Amino acid sequence: MNHPDLEALPTESADVILAENESRLHAPARTIENGPWRVQLRGDELADIEYQGHPVLRAIRPVVRDHDWRTLVPEVESVPEVESATGDDDDASLRLAVGFTGFGSEYAADVAVSFSGDGLTVAFDGTAPQDFRSNRIGLVVLHRPDDGGRRVIITAPDGTRTESAFPTDVSPHQPFMDIAALAWERDGTAYTLEFSGDVFETEDQRNWTDASFKTYSTPLSRPFPVSVRAGERVQQSIRLTAAPTDQAAGSTAPxxxxxxxxxxxxxxxxxQGFVPGLGTSASRSAARLGVVPGLDALIVELPGSGPAAAEVLHHGERQAAELDAPLDVRITAASAADIAPRLDLLPLGKVARLGVFSSDGHVTEPELWDELRVEAQRRGFTGTLLAGARSHFTELNRRQDVLPGDAGALTYSITPQMHATEVPHIVESLPIQRLTALNALRIGAGKPLHIGPVTLKARFNAVSTDGGYDPATVEAMTTDPLQGEDFTAAWLLGSIAALTLPGVDSVSYFEASGPRGFIADDGTPTPAFRLFEKLAALRxxxxxxxxxxxxxxxxxxxxxxxxxxxxxxxxxxxxxxxxxxxxxxxxxxxxxxxxxxxxxxxx
Known part of the structure; x- marks a missing residue:
């Protein structure tokens, strides 16, 4: 593996990062087979659940999230052997002790998994060792993305049954609400999921490029965060059962x-397409950069208020000059009054694209757009005015009704680690990136797309209830140690391949330099940069x-x-x-x- 970004670190820190990267890239997975069931145990996650050789669910796992929607890191204390409960080979159980830590919070849970013939049950029994505030505690089910379009019957807590279907296009809002049970068919088998301990609902996690639909508790219509007292218990269970259908006799394993x-x-x-323009984002690193032939643009995310804007722009102009690339300026504004002072700072002749986004909702609100359009026109700006979301596709999808019809192009950002940090989840996001782009092209009715920044970790907490990342933790929250690995170059190629679509004019990745960049602080190029440079020249x-x-x-x-x-x-x-x-x-x-x-x- 390559680790150019580790040279400036103390040896002990570099060794720790190397070990952590290796453990993520080669995380152990244990195959558990019992009767007709086969699952992969990856840490706390029951992944790739199969029945008689056919895929059923992407995963069932416990989740604890704090008041700012940050996911506490799970650690399984030990992995015991599967035990037979009755001596019957089809009747067995497994119990995991899971500790959750992070952001000053702790949680502990026992997760019991039991197999019984055509049934699989997962039970959660959790306790808070100390007081903390939380937005979610309990079990979640990750449904497979290829369930899109599949019919499903939803049973509510009062017994009411409703027929629906998993969405094909990415659903901006929860497709299923008020769930006590779900039933569907695939591969000649009828499946039922029964939930207890809370009311569940389903969201389309493809909005965040997760390769899943997620059924979770507690409904988002209820107030959050909630105060969790020390010793307070949460108990839930999910039971998955299978039964053959009339088509079962003709079905075969895939x-x-x-x-x-x-x-x-x-x-x-x-x-099948053309290499899109490739860009990157400005950083605060002092590393000297060189010309990248074919580079599309350098994104500069400009705060709408405060003295930092001039310094951010100064760094961006320097790096753009070194790269020989135009600027793509994204203004974050609290109000329309923030826009004109920021435009006065800009060398508009060097700006290829210009956009504005709300500091609260992260999308291009109508009043911000109107001000940007008028002020840019008054200053003779001749580049592209773009609109959309500075955060995830989620916000673009949910607020598509406010997007300006006269925008020259649309944009949104991508991170594969909104919900999970395991490498399989990061890899599985790649085909979903393509799906979000296809949906964005549909929303834009033919407007070109300039996707990005695309980053391994989120640049900011778009769902924060406290206003964003704590300054003391922002570096750790936004930087992935995998940045300098060969893995990131391979993943970059997968992303570019996924986003090579008619209408996707450009895609911007990572930062130009620094811990989140293509170039390390000491000037050493990462493996991802070497690939990026070759493909940028093939635009x-x-x-x-x-x-x-x-x-x-x-x-x-x-x-x-x-x-x-x-x-x-x-x-x-x-x-x-x-x-x-x-x-x-x-x-x-x-x-x-x-x-x-x-x-x-x-x-």
């Missing part, structure tokens, strides 16, 4: 192998149709004047070997280490 002719993946010459080049079907493999074939350059990434914890050929060309064998990427010309 194939896990990719289809490829003669064992070789073929890249066809059909064009507008044709991207050919890439074969699909191998989990964790990303193929991104780019046609340039000198031939076809195939970028490939392995987003798994094991080395990957695959054979690839260009249509009517020679076969090339790729050996890609775990969490790495490579590039090679195809003949």
């Amino acid at each position: 194939s896990t192998s990719a289809e490829r002719a003669d064992g070789v993946l073929t890249v066809h010459r059909q064009v 507008g080049a044709e991207v050919l149709e890439a074969p699909q079907g191998i989990p964790g493999l990303v193929l991104y074939p780019v046609s340039s004047g000198s031939g076809v350059l195939l970028f490939a990434a392995n987003l798994t914890a094991e080395p990957l070997t695959t054979a690839v050929r260009l249509e009517d060309g020679e076969t090339h064998t790729f050996d890609i280490p775990a969490w790495c990427h490579t590039a090679r010309r195809l003949d």
Whole structure:
């Protein structure tokens, strides 16, 4: 692995970061098989739940979130063996002791998992060791993203039954409310989830690029945060049952192998898109930068008030000059009165795009847009005025009714770690990034998209009840130690491939330099930068149709004047070997280490 950002750290700190990165990238997973059930135990998460070889749920897991929606970190004290409760092989149980810590809060819970024939039950029994404020405590179910469009029957606590369906487009609001049970069918089996201990509801987590729908308690219509007293208990349980349907006899376990002719993946010459413009964001790092040919723009997020704006802009102008890139300025304003003073600071001739967003709601509110448009026109600005959300796709989706119709383009940001920090969740966000872009293009009715910043961790807490991250913790909350790893370069390629769509004009990633950047503070480029630099120079080049079907493999074939350059990434914890050929060309064998990427010309 590469760790250029660790050179300036004390040895002990560097060793700790290296160990933490390795533990995340190669986190142990334990397969538990009992009767017809198969699950992966990853820490506190019962992941990839299968019944008779068919996928059922993405996960069931306990969650504790504080008053600011920050997730307390779970740690399983020990992983005992699965025990048979009655001597019957189909009747067994597992009990986990989980401690939750973070942000000055603690929580403890016993999570009991039991298998009994065609039933799987997860029970939660939690206690607060000390007083704290919380927005959520208990079990959550993560439904698979391929359940989109699937019919479901919702049973309310009063016994009322309602027919509905998991949404296909990303739903801005909760699709299912007031839940005591859910029932649906897939792969020849009827499934039922029964909830006890609280009232549950479902949200579409694809809004945050999570690869799931989430059913959780307590309803958001109830006041939060709540005060949790020391010794106060929360008890919940979720029971999943399965029963064959009339179609069960003809169902077979899904194939896990990719289809490829003669064992070789073929890249066809059909064009599926073009390399989008690639940009990055300004940082406070003093590292000197060099010219990046083809770079789209440098985003500068300008606070709408306070003396810091001039300093932020100064750093941005310096870095843009070093990169030889125009500016993309995003003003965060509390009111329309903040806009004109910020425009007076700007070298508008160097600004390619200009946008404004509410400091509270994070979207382009009508009164802010009207002021920006008038003031920019008065100053002779000739670039693009863009609107949207400075936070997640969530806010763009939920407030699409206020977006200005005369905006030149739309924008929103992406982070894969709004709800979970485990590497599998980060990887699974990639196809959902594509889904959010398709939904944003639909919302914009053809307006071009400038997506970003795309960052491993969120730049700020968009759902904070306290006004954002505590200054003392902002660095830890916004910086992922994986930034300098080969993994991040592989994930970057997966993201660019996912967002290569007609209408996506540009995507901006990370920061130019510093702990969240492409370049370390000492000037050393990260693996992600080396990839980013190559692809930025290929802006507008044709991207050919890439074969699909191998989990964790990303193929991104780019046609340039000198031939076809195939970028490939392995987003798994094991080395990957695959054979690839260009249509009517020679076969090339790729050996890609775990969490790495490579590039090679195809003949």
